[in-house]
Amino acid sequence: MPIDFLPILVMIAVVAAFAAIALILSGLTGPRRPTRAKLEPYESGMPPFGSAMRRVSIKYFLTAVLFILFDIEIIFFYPWAVLFRQLGLFGLIEMGIFILILLVGYVYIWRKGGFDWD
Amino acid sequence: MTLDPWMIAIIEPLVKSLVVIIALLTLFAYLTLMERIVIAKIQSRIGPNRVGRVGPLALLQPIADAVKMIMKEDFIPAQADKLAYILAPAIAVGTALLAWAVIPLNPPVTIGDYTIHFQIADINVAVLYLLAIGSLSVYGIVLGGWGSNNKYSLLGGLRSTAQMVSYEISLGLSLVGVLMISQTLSLTKIVEQQSGWWFVIFQPVAFIIYFICMLAETNRLPFDLPEAETELVAGYQTEYSSLKFALFYMAEYIHMLTVSAIAATMFLGGYQGPFGILPGVHWLFIKIMFFIFLFMWIRGTLPRFRYDQLMRFGWKFLLPLSLANVFVTAVVLVWLGK
Numbered sequence: 269m270p271i272d273f274l275p276i277l278v279m280i281a282v283v284a285a286f287a288a289i290a291l292i293l294s295g296l297t298g299p300r301r302p303t304r305a306k307l308e309p310y311e312s313g314m315p316p317f318g319s320a321m322r323r324v325s326i327k328y329f330l331t332a333v334l335f336i337l338f339d340i341e342i343i344f345f346y347p348w349a350v351l352f353r354q355l356g357l358f359g360l361i362e363m364g365i366f367i368l369i370l371l372v373g374y375v376y377i378w379r380k381g382g383f384d385w386d
Numbered sequence: 387m388t389l390d391p392w393m394i395a396i397i398e399p400l401v402k403s404l405v406v407i408i409a410l411l412t413l414f415a416y417l418t419l420m421e422r423i424v425i426a427k428i429q430s431r432i433g434p435n436r437v438g439r440v441g442p443l444a445l446l447q448p449i450a451d452a453v454k455m456i457m458k459e460d461f462i463p464a465q466a467d468k469l470a471y472i473l474a475p476a477i478a479v480g481t482a483l484l485a486w487a488v489i490p491l492n493p494p495v496t497i498g499d500y501t502i503h504f505q506i507a508d509i510n511v512a513v514l515y516l517l518a519i520g521s522l523s524v525y526g527i528v529l530g531g532w533g534s535n536n537k538y539s540l541l542g543g544l545r546s547t548a549q550m551v552s553y554e555i556s557l558g559l560s561l562v563g564v565l566m567i568s569q570t571l572s573l574t575k576i577v578e579q580q581s582g583w584w585f586v587i588f589q590p591v592a593f594i595i596y597f598i599c600m601l602a603e604t605n606r607l608p609f610d611l612p613e614a615e616t617e618l619v620a621g622y623q624t625e626y627s628s629l630k631f632a633l634f635y636m637a638e639y640i641h642m643l644t645v646s647a648i649a650a651t652m653f654l655g656g657y658q659g660p661f662g663i664l665p666g667v668h669w670l671f672i673k674i675m676f677f678i679f680l681f682m683w684i685r686g687t688l689p690r691f692r693y694d695q696l697m698r699f700g701w702k703f704l705l706p707l708s709l710a711n712v713f714v715t716a717v718v719l720v721w722l723g724k
Binding site: 271272273274275276278279280282283284286287288290291293294295297298299300301302304306307308309310311312319320321324325327328331332334335338339342343345346349350351352353356357359360363364367370371374378383384385386 | 400403407458459462479480488506513534536555558569570625629693712
């Protein structure tokens with residue numbers, strides 16, 4: 269029922285208020301003495317070299333894509349798991365085929381070195 | 387005076403959320419003290435002793451820490467992306483707190499003709515809600531890392547994101563085993579079903595997988611690479627100060643409490659006592675503290691993983707193991723004819 273989610277909306281409002289108070293409070297209390305060196309990015313005492321917002325390693329992108337692929341497949345398990353006892357043997361065979369297809373992709377990624385970090 | 391039902395529908399969750407949030411923040415404050423004392427004991431150190439080492443005075447330590455944090459200067463680095471930099475700690479702590487909306491804390495109590503449910507929202511897809519909120523917590527860390535415009539922060543944020551998404555798959559799969567037994571996504575019903583046997587007895591492998599993923603999801607040792615201080619200064623927290631830093635810290639500890647509460651609810655019977663003894667919130671608290679102590683014990687004992695080991699362990703070992711667990715559970719359930 270959609271009405272069941274109303275308490276969650278209320279809690280989101282409370283949490284947002286708490287976070288806003290904390291963020292505003294930290295600006296009001298405490299000293300405010302900015303210097304040029306203080307506002308520079310910290311690089312272990314060396315003068316900062318270039319910007320940090322630039323291209324990053326492709327490995328992180330690959331991990332993100334793999335996550336999306338597998339996570340969607342995991343979501344398919346949830347309705348199946350909830351109805352599993354009603355489906356019985358039929359559900360087991362269906363899911364066996366699904367896991368088999370999933371494993372083909374998994375083995376392919378493994379052989380291609382998709383899980384190797386180096 | 388009778389209240390409009392709509393007013394009750396707003397006021398009741400409002401009061402409940404305030405109580406839960408205040409309780410969690412108090413618990414967070416004392417967890418920092420507990421962690422410092424436990425780690426000090428493990429490492430044969432004295433531990434925090436400026437406020438007081440023994441007796442009631444020692445309990446003032448978190449208050450001293452909080453006052454110090456509030457009085458610190460809160461600066462925003464000149465090259466930071468201001469919106470992302472400011473929002474990140476709020477998202478981190480907000481998502482950690484929001485997961486508590488669906489966790490049943492106590493059996494319902496009836497006073498007169500009014501029944502109080504000790505759960506903020508009893509929704510029928512609570513497990514999916516937990517996974518969704520858990521996934522959102524990555525945003526706080528990745529935005530903080532990117533918005534700081536600091537190389538250490540960026541690397542910490544990226545590492546954390548890659549690690550959390552990798553372990554989230556096994557975490558999701560380990561819960562499937564429980565759902566196959568419970569046949570519901572509602573946490574209230576899952577806890578009620580565990581009044582006899584806890585699900586950890588039927589799903590020991592899933593429980594261990596969940597526990598490992600829980601350490602990785604909270605970025606705790608041995609999976610604390612995002613904030614590995616010897617290589618990345620403080621990871622995504624490097625450029626934060628004052629209450630913004632405190633909010634990240636708060637997020638980490640409340641996240642620990644959250645994943646422990648989920649583990650207790652899904653596997654250890656939530657508020658149910660062993661053999662049905664006196665169900666109540668105290669059992670949930672004891673179970674959560676058991677996990678919290680394990681977190682600290684592991685932090686004091688184990689060395690840190692290397693990043694390639696961490697990714698290999700997640701993808702090449704935990705993922706197939708959790709898939710196998712789901713399949714074996716399915717075969718056994720069909721075999722038993724349930």
